[in-house]
Amino acid sequence: MGLNTGNSIKLNEQEYHDVFKAYYGSLCSFACQYVEDPELAADIVQDGFVKLWQLRDDFYYRHQVKAFLYTMVRNRSLNELEHSKVAYEYEQKIKAKKSDTFFHDAVVEEETFRILSEAIGKLPPQMRSIMQLALEGKKNAEIADTLQVSPETVHTLKKGAYKKLRKYLTNYYYCYFLLFL
Numbered sequence: 001m002g003l004n005t006g007n008s009i010k011l012n013e014q015e016y017h018d019v020f021k022a023y024y025g026s027l028c029s030f031a032c033q034y035v036e037d038p039e040l041a042a043d044i045v046q047d048g049f050v051k052l053w054q055l056r057d058d059f060y061y062r063h064q065v066k067a068f069l070y071t072m073v074r075n076r077s078l079n080e081l082e083h084s085k086v087a088y089e090y091e092q093k094i095k096a097k098k099s100d101t102f103f104h105d106a107v108v109e110e111e112t113f114r115i116l117s118e119a120i121g122k123l124p125p126q127m128r129s130i131m132q133l134a135l136e137g138k139k140n141a142e143i144a145d146t147l148q149v150s151p152e153t154v155h156t157l158k159k160g161a162y163k164k165l166r167k168y169l170t171n172y173y174y175c176y177f178l179l180f181l
Contacts, residue, residue: 009065011056019065020049027073034077035084044080048072119168120161127161130154 009015024045031041048069052059059065120131126147133143140158144151 009059009062011052011059011065016053016056019052019069023066023069024049027069030070031073031077034074035080040080041077044073044076047076115169116165119165122168123161123164127157127164130157131161131165134158 011019027045027048028038028041031044032038035041035044051072052065052069055068059068116135120128120135123131126149129147130143133146138146140151140154144154147154
């Protein structure tokens with residue numbers, strides 16, 4: 001039985017095999033243009049044919065089958081590319097985090113924050129509140145609004161807090177540089 005060349009189609013087992021023979025090779029080439037991996041392209045096309053068989057009763061015309069297969073292969077190929085990109089980026093992040101530099105930087109950052117937080121904790125309550133808000137990135141005017149004090153008070157107390165922190169942190173020179181850069 002040859003490939004049905006008419007407009008209508010009934011995807012019985014024989015017709016399905018005929019469609020497979022007619023389109024498998026070109027669909028693999030089509031998918032390979034996207035994913036650049038012949039084995040992955042073949043897997044994508046095979047998945048498309050599995051889905052076609054599952055939905056075989058939904059098709060009445062050959063052009064529907066052809067459009068379905070090419071669309072399915074294109075969408076699946078694009079999904080694979082997106083997945084590969086995400087997987088590659090994740091792999092790069094993992095490699096970076098395994099490096100000694102990342103470990104060192106993370107330890108220094110955490111220890112610096114711990115030491116700085118400890119020093120801020122020794123400040124008088126209002127200075128401590130001002131410095132904690134400043135560490136959150138708030139400007140003097142925002143701090144003044146939050147604490148319901150004048151911006152001048154914030155400025156004065158912040159200046160005093162810096163002096164006290166310099167004393168507390170004299171043994172932690174790297175923390176000092178981070179604070180005053």
